[in-house]
Amino acid sequence: MTAELGVAVVGFGWMGRVHTQAYLRLPHHFPGLRARPALVAVADDVPGRAADAVARYGFAVAVGDWREIAENERVRAVSVTAPNFLHREIGVALAQAGKHLWVEKPAGLSAADPRALDAAVRKAGVRAVVGFNYRNAPAVQAARELITAGEIGAVTHARFRMLSDYAAHPDGALTWRYERARGGSGVLGDLASHGVDLARYLLGEIAAVTADTAVFIPARPRPAGATAGHTRAAGGAPGAVENEDFVSCLLRFASGARGVLEACRVSVGEQNNYGFEVHGTRGAVMWDFRRMGELTVSTGSAYQDQPLRTVFAGPGDGEYAAFQPGAANAMSYDDLKVIEAYSFLRAVTEDAPCGATLDDAVRSAEILEAMTASAEQGKWVHLR
Numbered sequence: 001m002t003a004e005l006g007v008a009v010v011g012f013g014w015m016g017r018v019h020t021q022a023y024l025r026l027p028h029h030f031p032g033l034r035a036r037p038a039l040v041a042v043a044d045d046v047p048g049r050a051a052d053a054v055a056r057y058g059f060a061v062a063v064g065d066w067r068e069i070a071e072n073e074r075v076r077a078v079s080v081t082a083p084n085f086l087h088r089e090i091g092v093a094l095a096q097a098g099k100h101l102w103v104e105k106p107a108g109l110s111a112a113d114p115r116a117l118d119a120a121v122r123k124a125g126v127r128a129v130v131g132f133n134y135r136n137a138p139a140v141q142a143a144r145e146l147i148t149a150g151e152i153g154a155v156t157h158a159r160f161r162m163l164s165d166y167a168a169h170p171d172g173a174l175t176w177r178y179e180r181a182r183g184g185s186g187v188l189g190d191l192a193s194h195g196v197d198l199a200r201y202l203l204g205e206i207a208a209v210t211a212d213t214a215v216f217i218p219a220r221p222r223p224a225g226a227t228a229g230h231t232r233a234a235g236g237a238p239g240a241v242e243n244e245d246f247v248s249c250l251l252r253f254a255s256g257a258r259g260v261l262e263a264c265r266v267s268v269g270e271q272n273n274y275g276f277e278v279h280g281t282r283g284a285v286m287w288d289f290r291r292m293g294e295l296t297v298s299t300g301s302a303y304q305d306q307p308l309r310t311v312f313a314g315p316g317d318g319e320y321a322a323f324q325p326g327a328a329n330a331m332s333y334d335d336l337k338v339i340e341a342y343s344f345l346r347a348v349t350e351d352a353p354c355g356a357t358l359d360d361a362v363r364s365a366e367i368l369e370a371m372t373a374s375a376e377q378g379k380w381v382h383l384r
Helices: 014-029 049-057 084-096 112-124 138-148 187-203 333-350 358-377
Strands: 003-010 035-043 061-063 077-080 100-103 128-130 155-163 206-214 219-221 238-240 246-253 258-264 273-280 284-288 294-298 309-312
Touching (some): 014 035, 100 333, 112 128, 138 187, 187 273, 206 358, 246 358
Antiparallel strands (some): 155 273, 219 238
């Protein structure tokens, strides 16, 4: 008989809903799980949000203060989907209360935050995973296997891009995302952190960086009330944007490969243009999130004029078979979060690391801090 695992969600904006839906779908896609998640509690201090979560998704309890979740004995695992500046406070307290954690990236404002979370998790003997979801795409996992197997030869250079227009409108409200004290390093923590995770997942450790950053929309209108998603606030009193809209970075990998990472939140005409191109001595592999189930691959022995071909992800790649029966059937962003939820429950029930961990969050944050230091100092910054 499958055991019940009481779960809770702290912060019920868009990402809180995504986590909740992932929990509900887990038994459908992964019926062999040792534990079935039960929605015990949801916390959000915005009036009406938690109550709406109860009505829509069937949580047993709605609370305004997340501390009540720490005291709830039915809750064994918690999704931390609150704003970045709360990740450390909430995560540490919940770990100390014996709760396992699924923390959305970047797991805080600086590398000190995921380090503190990691220390609390280790001391409490609980498990934690982090929301680096793009590595969960079956095509990305197939690309990693192809690279690791040497199918494209030794990797020489790569490009990672995370381009979006979610902040491109000048009337976009000045929410916590644009404040250094609550949102951290802007597009670095929001999008470049995903690019860094993909780079490390595919190619190994990054040894040195040199970067440039910019703020292209220096002021935004203040919102009049609570916001959700990317709310506009035309006519609000203007306030300064304190963190980065854009970063471009050269990468040196420990392997000797070279790379470029570019991330921007104000790219007009770019909607979730995320992906990579990895080149090796005998071939190449490329992925575009907007065509999530496809890889563009070049392998062989021709070198010059070697053609590219499209390869579709299928049941042999990653967790694809849990969602679709045959290659080229489309998967979605939400499916990647279901895979992430699966990794979380496996980590809890098997008491072993699974998926992206706080170690990955720490390393990503250290690399982002090196980018910031490089942009300020105008030089290469080497990582340990």
